[in-house]
Amino acid sequence: MSNSPIAARSLNRRRFLSMTAAGAASLGLSACVSSSGDTPRIVERPEPEPGPVQYSSMYGAVTDAGYDIPAVPIEKINPRYYRQEVADPTGERPGTIVVDTANHFLYLVRERGRAMRYGVGLGRAGFEWAGRAEIKYKQQWPRWFPPAEMIDRRPELEKYRAEYDKANDQWLGGMQPGVSNPLGARALYIFEDGKDTLYRVHGSPEWWTIGKSVSSGCVRMINQDVIDLYNRVPDGSPILVTSGLRSV
Numbered sequence: 001m002s003n004s005p006i007a008a009r010s011l012n013r014r015r016f017l018s019m020t021a022a023g024a025a026s027l028g029l030s031a032c033v034s035s036s037g038d039t040p041r042i043v044e045r046p047e048p049e050p051g052p053v054q055y056s057s058m059y060g061a062v063t064d065a066g067y068d069i070p071a072v073p074i075e076k077i078n079p080r081y082y083r084q085e086v087a088d089p090t091g092e093r094p095g096t097i098v099v100d101t102a103n104h105f106l107y108l109v110r111e112r113g114r115a116m117r118y119g120v121g122l123g124r125a126g127f128e129w130a131g132r133a134e135i136k137y138k139q140q141w142p143r144w145f146p147p148a149e150m151i152d153r154r155p156e157l158e159k160y161r162a163e164y165d166k167a168n169d170q171w172l173g174g175m176q177p178g179v180s181n182p183l184g185a186r187a188l189y190i191f192e193d194g195k196d197t198l199y200r201v202h203g204s205p206e207w208w209t210i211g212k213s214v215s216s217g218c219v220r221m222i223n224q225d226v227i228d229l230y231n232r233v234p235d236g237s238p239i240l241v242t243s244g245l246r247s248v
Helices: 013-028 052-058 148-153 155-160 223-232
Strands: 032-034 040-042 062-064 067-069 084-087 097-100 105-109 114-119 131-140 163-165 170-172 186-192 195-204 213-215 219-222 238-242
Touching (some): 114 219, 114 223, 219 223
Antiparallel strands (some): 062 067, 131 186
16 A cells, blocks of 8 residues: 555545544544454543532532532642643552552553552651551442541540440540541552551541641541542552652
8 A cells, every 4th residue: 555645645535434424423432443363352441530610529519428528629739739640650550559659640551551640638747657558448428537646636636535445346436427537438548568657648528738747647538539539449459658759
């Protein structure tokens, strides 16, 4: 076949129109192509870039397990912290969560060099723990058990002090789940070598803290984002917390 510009422009108009119609009809189907044989194969493509309307819907009000999560005023948040699919800068294997403390991002590594990126808030002095660990377990609408040292510094939290019930192997007390609970709609518990690091990836009603260092040290996310992350990762997922990623 000739590769000249003249030959390329000689495509029959009727054939062009029929090809265009067929292409348009295929938009409603999944992204499948055929290899050299007859067996179809699935091709994973990047998710389309959301626009202003999609972002408004993404961060709109939602009722979850009976709790009413308010809409987030996204126009007051730097768009770089919106949930979005990006080229993976981590080099980690798919399924890994990577917290980039230098840039206030959390990545969930996906296939084919892609990642879901979320904006996060961190502790005032930077994340005090870094390294590799795992998400031992996850919880929807968790109770909050403030550490004893925090209660000692803030006596108004005394009513949330927890007590361990040995007979039933559970903690009693703490703050009831809800939209004002500091752990928000979801919590992912970080364990290292089988031990609780006491750090969490969790939701927060304080959307204005995303992209900043203001919390006591955990990784906080917009509630709508932590619900999305929760639904994508299973218990036991690896997590890396680092400040070593390149600037994005």
